[in-house]
Amino acid sequence: MPGVIEAKKRIIEASKKGQKIAIYADYDADGICGAAILYKALKDYFDEIKVVIPDRSEGYGLNKDAVEKMVKEKISLLITVDCGIKNVAEIELAKKNSIDTIVVDHHQLGEKLPKAIIVHPFLGKDLQFKYFSGGGVAFFLSKALSKKEGQEKWLLDLVAISTIADMVPLVHDNRIIAKYGLLVLNKTKNMGLSKLMEIANINKAGAYEVGYMIAPRLNAAGRISLPQKSFDLLINEDVKKIESDARELDQLNLQRQDLLKNGQRDVIEKIKKRGIDKGPFIVIETKFPEGVIGLIAGKITQYFYKPSIVLSVRDGLYKGSARSIPGVNITQLLKDCEHLLESFGGHEQAAGISIKKENLTKFKKQILKLSEKFDEKIFLKKLYIDALIDIDKINISLARNIEKLEPFGQGNYKPIFAVEKASVRDIRYLGKSKDHLSFDLGGNKAIAFCFEEKCWKLEKVKLYDIAFSIEIDRWGGREKVKLIVEDVKER
Template sequence: MSTTSKKWEIKSSYPDDIVGAILKGRKLEAAEFFGNDYNDLDKLAQLDNLPPAKKLIEKYKKGKIVIYCDYDVDGICGGAILYRILRRKKYNVGYYIPLRRDGYGMNKKAIDKIADDDVDLIITVDCGIRDIEEVKYAQEKGIEVIITDHHKVGKKVPDCLIIHPSLGKSRANLKLSGGGVAFMLGKEILENENVAKWFLDLAALSTFADMVELIGANRIIAKYGLIVLNQTKNFGLISLIKYSELSLGDINEYHIGFVLAPKINASGRLEDPKMSFELLVTDDKCKADEIAKYLVELNQKRQRIVGDFLAELVDKVHARGVGNLIYEINENYQEGILGLISGKITEKFYRPSIIFSLSGDKLRGSARSISGIDITNLFAKHSHLLDNYGGHSMAAGLSLNKKNLEKFVKLIEADIGKLGVAIFDRVVRIDVLIRANQINMKLVGELETMQPFGIGNPRPVLMLEDVAVSRSLLCGRDKNHQQLTISGAGGELEAILFNIKENGMLEIGKQYDIAFNLQKEIFRSRNSIKAFVRNYRTK
């Protein structure tokens, strides 16, 4: 949250139909948004090559198949979906997950290992679309390959069977997660919708964690996946939820993004991602408990490491000033935390950032960007200086030789500079400007029908103008939050402002415009309405 944003963008003012105005402002059709259900998934997620992929998989019913998946939540959950489905169908199936230090995607060392195990077919999950040489290498060793991926497609693609949302007739479904693509292939293999639905818990985890837009097919996967997750039969998820001090039946999108997903990611960030994969595919309750407890501890360790490095880096950035791009090299950074540090730095300073680890002359980096700057496209423009790269518009990974760094950074900084300084202005995007007397439990209920919230469908941001603070109380362990009563426009509203050390305080008696989210709170069986202040400006 920023309380010093220069521009407030208000999409609708004082509408009678608040939810209708929000959807219109987001260019979403109400009938489609609310009308689509699970039965519409196949129509909305039409992927090429599903039947041919199923046929190729069936060719090796008596052979050996390996699921080759990426090491993040998306890849691990998607890989677990296919692994469990093929195991259920009595296939001889194994899996391979590279360590982060091995780099993203397929690699020849891994293929050699797989070939030594007499594997007939590799199915990738959440990787492979740029691995032209690696696929060819596998084929030369007599291994067939099916690529399932959702990352940006290069000018050329591997010469094998590919299932990808941006290829062929499915070009409109660019936003499926890697796990979403894997789920659609799993459905095809199973041919049993009643069974397939039970894998939506893993598909939802990948969809939320990979931050794809929650519209169309993704909204269906996320919505129904949350329902399945709250009734999950997956022993690993049951254990992880238990040791995260959560309860089945109460899991929402926040818990996935900020509680469960980080723990699944922790093994790949600091140790071996196979640990999280084993959690999600085990049928042993004791083993699930053991792994879940360890992942909770590992994630706490990860939080401490990132916190220490981040505090140090923030001081460095303040000392040297903020330019068009923030980048940092540190040989002590573990590759698994680069993206986390980059994301935090970009969020704090609102600049694209690249955080590198260094080993010899080899730099591996993770980048995060801001609205209006497609970081992967910028990398593609100067790919002659890189050994490897890939990702999305807002997040990417790369590797390069240290000797190319200075030239590469200057070119990226110059490209960003051409976009103008206005690109760095934080914009407070308001869905609707309303009156205080429009706020009631009925409105809160109508807003909740838009769930699940996430990228592409964020929790609605409402605005009140010319309101005053009539009550203020500091709260929280460090007294870093402010409980408020907001008065004006014919009503009163209870509110809270978090992190006043960063965001400042609202003062009693002053007039403000406030941007906020509305949520229902339940305390001792009593419902109430609370506003969570996202931003404010003085009058």
């Protein structure tokens, strides 16, 4: 990994000189896990390590106030994790005040790089694979710092969480990281993770459990409270504190779910009422907290299948989260509007922005105009079916063979099957709000999540083409086939 050797030398130098060191990480699950990975490796070199996980209201990346505070605290070496690559001015300020910086990041490179030691896969000309998570990049540095061979293996649980949570492609090296990281996670020595899994009723953690049960709980603190709580859980060894923190994250996640549900419903209604969904790009302001607007943007993009930006305002400055669809590079679109933005950054499919209120109308017009260049076919949602299958061929043996292809995620998707002209039986509504559906399909239990959002209507007397993935439902020592419905079309 480019920069690892130089970074290790500077860290060892700081240790020998007794210099003060600080970690500054992003507030999402990737950044928090990355900070914990590096913290555990650095404990072999330093008795005290300052760790800063900024509040979401401070904005993404290193900020001037944080640097000035570190100057007062006489920090000599700053390590940014999952951020920093675009913080040229802030790192220059640190350098002027005798603080050296190591940037450990994976986000897109800017036109100008900060004056720092940079650990970043995109700077490696000979790397066969470059699309690691921030925690993944931190792991390579931690591995180099490890004083005992094989010791870094026990950090792979955190690396797997960061990799799956940040939705980087689960191919090549990431597939290895995720596979073996999940093995470590299920034997984890991390007391905080173990307690969080216990509270979430996770008996065996796979990619689904990480993406939909563990990562949301770690993210919940940063969305509606303080992200430092999640970091503390991952490094703490006080049993009582771990119990308390894990339960608090669980409760924060429940609050986050309620906020998301209300926010999604409210924003969809506004978009339809104002006719904003008629254009190729959706930009909308909302009253909901900054911590959930990214989740709302994701839901809006899924619902309308169009790129979207959801904004919240504070003190005349709008903070926004952008989500996109395949074929539309959201970060490139934002770059073309850069003169109207205070800041922006992200990936092809997700980004964050800040914009002054007086520039919002101009921004909306420009991004709509830029979006009109895309072929209309891009905005047609597609579901690729891997194979048509006869209902009587769906069995536990097939489900077990599919399971061997795990972990599934970005770039390694679950196989999607479809049956044609199928009838359904035993239709039941599930969930507190009755927004999920289960039914019998050829003797197998099928579940359709959020079926009303997708406008699916099922009746026993009709025939349907049904697309689904195949899973194993394990309960009480027994295994049954479970079908997760992806789409339904009436014949």
